[in-house]
Amino acid sequence: MANDPDFLAGFMDDYFVECEEHLTAIRGQLLELERGVGAAAVRPALLEELFRSFHSIKGISGMVELREAEMLAHQMESYLRALRQKDVVLSQRGVDALIAGVQALETTIAARRDNRKGPSIEPSVQELAAVTPAASAPAIPPAAPAAPAAVASWRVTFTPSAERVGRGVNVDNVRARLRERGTIVDATPRVLPEGIAFEFLFAGDLTPQVLDAWRPDGLVAERLTAPTVTAPPAAGTPASEAMSAEASDGSDAARLGTSHVVRVEMARLDELMRMIGDLVISRARLESALARVERHVPPVEWRTVQENSQTIERQLRDLREGVIRVRLVPVREIFRRMPFVVRDLARETDKRVRLELRGQETEIDKYLIERMMDPVLHLVRNAVSHGFEPAAERAALGKPEEGTLTLSASSVGESVLLEIADDGRGIDPAAVAARARAIGVPVPEGELGPRALLDIICAPGFSTREETDRASGRGVGMAVVKATVEELNGTISLDTAPGEGTRFLIELPLTLSITDALIAHVGDRTFAVPQAQVREVVEMDPAALRRVEQHEIAPFRGGSLPILRLGRLFGMPSAPRRALHVFVVGTGRDAIGIAVDRISGQREIVVRRMADDLIDVEGIAGATDLGDGRVVLILDLPALGRYRGDPVAAGGAR
Amino acid sequence: MNRTLIVDDSPTMRRMVKVSLRDVCSGGFAEAASGLEAIEQLALGPIALMVLDLNMPDMHGLEVLKFLRAHQAFRQVPVIVLTTRGDEPSRAAALAAGASLYLTKPFAPQALAAHARELLGERCMVAEEGAGDGE
Numbered sequence: 001m002a003n004d005p006d007f008l009a010g011f012m013d014d015y016f017v018e019c020e021e022h023l024t025a026i027r028g029q030l031l032e033l034e035r036g037v038g039a040a041a042v043r044p045a046l047l048e049e050l051f052r053s054f055h056s057i058k059g060i061s062g063m064v065e066l067r068e069a070e071m072l073a074h075q076m077e078s079y080l081r082a083l084r085q086k087d088v089v090l091s092q093r094g095v096d097a098l099i100a101g102v103q104a105l106e107t108t109i110a111a112r113r114d115n116r117k118g119p120s121i122e123p124s125v126q127e128l129a130a131v132t133p134a135a136s137a138p139a140i141p142p143a144a145p146a147a148p149a150a151v152a153s154w155r156v157t158f159t160p161s162a163e164r165v166g167r168g169v170n171v172d173n174v175r176a177r178l179r180e181r182g183t184i185v186d187a188t189p190r191v192l193p194e195g196i197a198f199e200f201l202f203a204g205d206l207t208p209q210v211l212d213a214w215r216p217d218g219l220v221a222e223r224l225t226a227p228t229v230t231a232p233p234a235a236g237t238p239a240s241e242a243m244s245a246e247a248s249d250g251s252d253a254a255r256l257g258t259s260h261v262v263r264v265e266m267a268r269l270d271e272l273m274r275m276i277g278d279l280v281i282s283r284a285r286l287e288s289a290l291a292r293v294e295r296h297v298p299p300v301e302w303r304t305v306q307e308n309s310q311t312i313e314r315q316l317r318d319l320r321e322g323v324i325r326v327r328l329v330p331v332r333e334i335f336r337r338m339p340f341v342v343r344d345l346a347r348e349t350d351k352r353v354r355l356e357l358r359g360q361e362t363e364i365d366k367y368l369i370e371r372m373m374d375p376v377l378h379l380v381r382n383a384v385s386h387g388f389e390p391a392a393e394r395a396a397l398g399k400p401e402e403g404t405l406t407l408s409a410s411s412v413g414e415s416v417l418l419e420i421a422d423d424g425r426g427i428d429p430a431a432v433a434a435r436a437r438a439i440g441v442p443v444p445e446g447e448l449g450p451r452a453l454l455d456i457i458c459a460p461g462f463s464t465r466e467e468t469d470r471a472s473g474r475g476v477g478m479a480v481v482k483a484t485v486e487e488l489n490g491t492i493s494l495d496t497a498p499g500e501g502t503r504f505l506i507e508l509p510l511t512l513s514i515t516d517a518l519i520a521h522v523g524d525r526t527f528a529v530p531q532a533q534v535r536e537v538v539e540m541d542p543a544a545l546r547r548v549e550q551h552e553i554a555p556f557r558g559g560s561l562p563i564l565r566l567g568r569l570f571g572m573p574s575a576p577r578r579a580l581h582v583f584v585v586g587t588g589r590d591a592i593g594i595a596v597d598r599i600s601g602q603r604e605i606v607v608r609r610m611a612d613d614l615i616d617v618e619g620i621a622g623a624t625d626l627g628d629g630r631v632v633l634i635l636d637l638p639a640l641g642r643y644r645g646d647p648v649a650a651g652g653a654r
Numbered sequence: 655m656n657r658t659l660i661v662d663d664s665p666t667m668r669r670m671v672k673v674s675l676r677d678v679c680s681g682g683f684a685e686a687a688s689g690l691e692a693i694e695q696l697a698l699g700p701i702a703l704m705v706l707d708l709n710m711p712d713m714h715g716l717e718v719l720k721f722l723r724a725h726q727a728f729r730q731v732p733v734i735v736l737t738t739r740g741d742e743p744s745r746a747a748a749l750a751a752g753a754s755l756y757l758t759k760p761f762a763p764q765a766l767a768a769h770a771r772e773l774l775g776e777r778c779m780v781a782e783e784g785a786g787d788g789e
Contacts, residue, residue: 007673007674007763010673011666011669011670011673014665014666014669015666017666018664018665018666048711052663052709052710052711055709055738056663056664056667058738059664059667059738059759059760060664060666060667060670062738062739062759062760063666063667063670063759063760063761065760159697160694160697160698161697161698162698162699165694165698170691170694171690171691171693171694172688172690172691175690187690187712187713189690189693189713189721191725191727195697196693196694196696196697197697198690198693198694
């Protein structure tokens with residue numbers, strides 16, 4: 001059957017997006033499935049979910065006439081059906097065939113997207129056919145998953161109505177509410193005199209307060225005196241087994257409400273953000289205009305104007321936060337791929353690696369997630385192929401044979417921290433220095449601190465291996481990792497100890513474009529400093545500064561802190577009133593103080609990137625309009641900190 | 655004219671069905687991603703036609719069909735079962751459960767539209783006769 005090409009063209013984007021969603025889910029589910037090899041039973045809901053993902057891919061691949069993808073998905077679906085019907089026992093060979101099949105499927109779909117010729121699917125299809133018993137014909141209807149695991153204590157009846165659905169109270173919402181408080185044993189639709197209703201048999205706790213709160217939403221709960229496991233089949237209603245998937249564990253929660261999700265192009269959200277940015281600037285203009293007319297307005301009138309202005313400011317901030325929230329997605333989107341990558345690479349390089357994922361729910365701007373995917377992938381591959389010692393070597397060193405790779409995410413204020421840590425061999429500064437000299441990358445004198453090490457390994461063309469192996473050489477290098485992080489207004493730092501491991505810490509802003517900033521002054525110049533970059537603001541007596549060679553050092557918290565005067569750095573006249581105001585940036589031996597004459601306050605600024613490469617100056621992150629007509633430069637403090645001179649002097653400062 | 659309800663757990667597939675039927679179903683569309691959602695849609699207003707997938711989470715399409723046919727109010731609603739190739743043995747089950755038509759995916763948009771037009775046409779005639787009786 002040939003479809004009209006125009007008809008298909010309109011669906012290709014949808015097709016790729018939906019396939020990617022299924023494939024992401026499948027990758028995670030396959031790892032769980034692999035853990036089930038040799039186990040007594042595999043969670044029935046897991047087989048069901050996998051089956052359905054392949055079934056959906058098969059269906060839509062057929063529609064877009066991508067026969068190879070349809071065929072692969074069909075073969076995998078058949079194997080899962082056999083597993084579900086217990087025609088075959090889950091084996092490592094079977095899981096490997098699925099994994100190879102999924103990889104072939106991914107490549108096939110990607111090839112179609114890039115208008116390339118896809119790979120041969122024959123080997124994967126044959127291997128899948130080999131593990132699938134021929135007897136696995138589809139049953140009608142598909143076998144239902146296992147029996148309910150809980151005893152119902154309530155019968156909850158939900159009557160939907162247009163008004164309720166209109167405010168989000170629908171059958172999916174009700175199920176989500178119930179799952180928060182217990183287990184749904186069974187769900188059955190009924191036709192009552194007042195219309196269609198859903199009857200849930202529910203095991204869990206429902207307090208009178210909850211019941212009162214639910215009543216206006218058309219939810220009525222009735223306590224069951226005698227525990228009921230399944231609903232008595234009422235005449236004319238479908239058998240309840242078909243819905244006993246409900247009794248599983250709510251792991252299909254992510255599928256809920258698919259029809260209530262709207263896909264929005266990022267460009268539209270960017271446009272919305274830009275408009276809010278304009279609004280922030282207009283309000284700042286209004287604020288300075290108001291300040292000028294204050295003395296001409298009677299105080300009572302003035303207060304009203306002032307209050308309204310402040311209300312608008314607050315609402316604007318809420319609006320901005322609302323739009324930012326729309327753009328946030330869980331870091332899980334990056335992390336989910338990693339078990340797959342680690343597993344394959346560990347096998348290839350014959351290492352044993354356990355992956356620990358933490359903070360997967362941490363949310364970050366969608367754009368940042370997309371840009372960070374490759375850098376994180378690179379750091380993970382590096383850790384597996386270079387970071388960890390082979391199992392035998394680890395055993396000889398008295399370390400656990402299985403290495404641990406930790407990926408964690410957390411949010412701190414307006415920033416998100418990503419950490420990629422391994423307990424492998426660590427980075428050897430001597431080897432790095434030798435390699436750098438050999439290929440002409442400048443190496444500072446003396447002991448290499450973490451900052452200097454990072455700078456070297458991120459230098460273009462640097463690699464600690466003579467031949468870049470397939471795993472780490474592919475995609476982006478460390479130079480690109482660092483460049484990407486910095487382009488996103490983030491920072492990257494390194495912590496490594498020989499024999500103990502390596503840790504990369506990446507700090508990223510939650511979102512781009514609008515941020516809170518401190519307004520600083522040097523002489524008659526004004527600058528904005530993103531607040532997220534500042535660890536601390538302190539006042540210092542200029543007389544307390546000591547000069548060590550060409551650097552200034554200030555006593556600070558029992559140690560000393562190198563001080564960089566912004567006025568001197570930029571060659572501007574500076575006139576501190578009495579004390580210097582110092583922004584403390586970085587921690588430990590990377591800490592540095594950047595001194596300005598005065599700090600006049602904090603405000604929300606709209607970051608406009610410098611579009612002209614000629615003024616792409618390190619230390620300047622962009623420009624902003626303060627609303628009073630002044631355009632001021634936004635400082636990039638971590639980048640400025642790098643002007644401090646050689647790392648030996650920095651290393652002495654704590 | 656009443657809405658056409660498209661029931662499929664794949665958003666892409668729902669959109670394909672919708673675009674195929676755009677010129678046929680003048681009463682607009684409602685969508686559901688699962689069997690339970692489909693039944694909820696029945697509660698919200700009358701529908702002229704249902705396009706129903708079989709393999710879905712929560713409640714199999716066959717169960718949705720049985721529910722429909724078991725209740726007087728929905729017995730007459732034409733249902734096109736539209737399911738992925740490979741579910742063939744369910745053809746007999748679907749027809750026995752009261753499907754008006756059994757089609758497989760991948761489907762040809764024009765063919766689906768023609769079938770829908772036919773089913774809706776029959777329905778219009780039934781409705782007109784009904785109106786005539788009332789006079």
